[in-house]
Amino acid sequence: xxxxxxxxxxxxxxxxxxxxxxxxxxxxxxxxxxxxxxxxxxxxxxxxxxxxxxxxxxxxxxxxxxxxxxxxxxxxxxxxxxxxxxxxxxxxxxxxxxxxxxxxxxxxxxxx
Amino acid sequence: xxxxxxxxxxxxxxxxxxxxxxxxxxxxxxxxxxxxxxxxxxxxxxxxxxxxxxxxxxxxxxxxxxxxxxxxxxxxxxxxxxxxxxxxxxxxxxxxxxxxxxxxxxxxxxxx
DNA sequence: TGAGGTATCTCAAACTGTGAGGTATAAAAT
DNA sequence: ATTTTATACCTCACAGTTTGAGATACCTCA
Numbered sequence: 001x002x003x004x005x006x007x008x009x010x011x012x013x014x015x016x017x018x019x020x021x022x023x024x025x026x027x028x029x030x031x032x033x034x035x036x037x038x039x040x041x042x043x044x045x046x047x048x049x050x051x052x053x054x055x056x057x058x059x060x061x062x063x064x065x066x067x068x069x070x071x072x073x074x075x076x077x078x079x080x081x082x083x084x085x086x087x088x089x090x091x092x093x094x095x096x097x098x099x100x101x102x103x104x105x106x107x108x109x110x111x112x
Numbered sequence: 113x114x115x116x117x118x119x120x121x122x123x124x125x126x127x128x129x130x131x132x133x134x135x136x137x138x139x140x141x142x143x144x145x146x147x148x149x150x151x152x153x154x155x156x157x158x159x160x161x162x163x164x165x166x167x168x169x170x171x172x173x174x175x176x177x178x179x180x181x182x183x184x185x186x187x188x189x190x191x192x193x194x195x196x197x198x199x200x201x202x203x204x205x206x207x208x209x210x211x212x213x214x215x216x217x218x219x220x221x222x223x224x
Numbered sequence: 225t226g227a228g229g230t231a232t233c234t235c236a237a238a239c240t241g242t243g244a245g246g247t248a249t250a251a252a253a254t
Numbered sequence: 255a256t257t258t259t260a261t262a263c264c265t266c267a268c269a270g271t272t273t274g275a276g277a278t279a280c281c282t283c284a
Contacts (some may be wrong), residue, residue, distance in 0.1 A: 002205050004239075009121035010209045017216035027231050037212045044261050047272055049233065054271095064279095066274075073232070091217065093114050098121045098210055100149040104129035105203060116241050116270075123241090139262050159241050161264065174232090184249075186262065232280075238273080247271075253258070 002041060009053055011043070016087040019061065019079040026052055026075065052077055060086050097110060114153060123163055124154070125206060128199040131173065131191040138164055138187065164189055172198050 018024060018032055030043045052075075055061045060083035063075050079087075130136060130144055142155045164187075167173045172195035175187050191199075 002136075002209065003121070003202070005117070005120040005124075005169075006193065006205055006209055008117040008240095008271055009115070012181065012279095013175065013213060017213070025231080033212070036215055037141060037208060040208045041212060045232075046234085046274080049231095051271085070230095070281080072231070086262075090115070093118055094213060096149060097118055097154045100145070100180075101125060101129070101206060104126065104146055111128065120240055120271095139263080156242075157263075158243080158245095161262095163240085181264095182250085184262070217269085225284100227284090228282085233277075235276085236274095239271085241270090242268080243266105244268105245266080248263085249261080251258105251260080253277085254256080 007043075007047070010094075011047070012055070013042075013087060013090040015051070015055065016060065016079060016083055016090065019077060019083070020087070023076045023078045025077065055083070059083075119120040119155075119159070121206075123159070124167070125199060126153075126190060127163070128172065128195055128202065129165065131189060131195070132199070135190045137189065145213045167195070171181075 009105065015029060018029055019090050020063065024032070026045065032046060033043055034077060046112050052063065056077065056095050060080060061077045062080055063077045065073060066076050067073050119162065126145060127141060130141055136144070138157065138160055142160060145153050145155055164173065164175065168175050168189065172193055173189045173190060175189045177185060178188050179185050
């Protein structure tokens with residue numbers, strides 16, 4: 001179980017990173033995150049859908065309704081240039097904090 | 113400048129990690145964080161003081177008023193056993209998310 | 225017919241940093 | 255002597271975000 005604040009901090013960079021590889025839709029993104037994390041990160045849909053809308057509204061993503069071959073209507077998102085810039089910024093920030101934490105954790109005994 | 117959500121996610125583990133080294137007080141913690149991060153992380157006091165109180169209320173820290181040699185009254189905090197356990201948990205969570213992000217940021221398909 | 229997976233959405237409640245403001249002491253600069 | 259800067263703590267309204275609950279609808283398999 002990942003804490004609320006850590007989820008809030010990591011959703012945006014993770015979504016943008018996933019969409020770098022290409023267009024994707026909400027439900028599938030949840031699956032990908034679960035796969036990539038080995039099951040550790042389990043996102044809720046009620047967190048993700050409003051977030052995708054917010055990112056779209058902010059110009060980081062663009063979404064479009066598309067019916068798949070199976071006949072399902074889905075909302076596919078792709079990343080914009082602005083989204084790419086934001087990802088770079090998010091990445092820089094994350095690495096800054098991670099570096100600080102790494103320094104603090106270096107003298108601590110490692111986990112089994 | 114670090115985003116609000118990332119600040120929210122990292123404050124608790126950073127504070128607990130700093131207090132592993134020994135007792136400390138709010139104002140000094142802000143300085144230490146700035147030093148450790150090379151100036152990248154600049155915490156505001158209006159964020160930290162209520163947080164320290166919350167952590168104390170949650171049993172992760174204990175605080176006590178003490179007058180220093182210079183005659184200044186300060187509130188010193190030390191970590192509890194419960195705080196140590198929480199730090200371990202926070203650390204595990206952070207590393208999970210960091211690993212997921214690392215995968216997304218440094219894809220090495222040939223090694224997977 | 226029923227169960228489970230797919231796929232999206234909305235809403236109030238709870239939590240937390242930001243920006244603004246306040247109080248007080250002591251050293252350094254003007 | 256006065257002002258600024260640094261130290262050291264506190265509170266408040268505001269905005270943003272996940273959570274938990276609930277809703278809708280379609281498809282597949284038994």
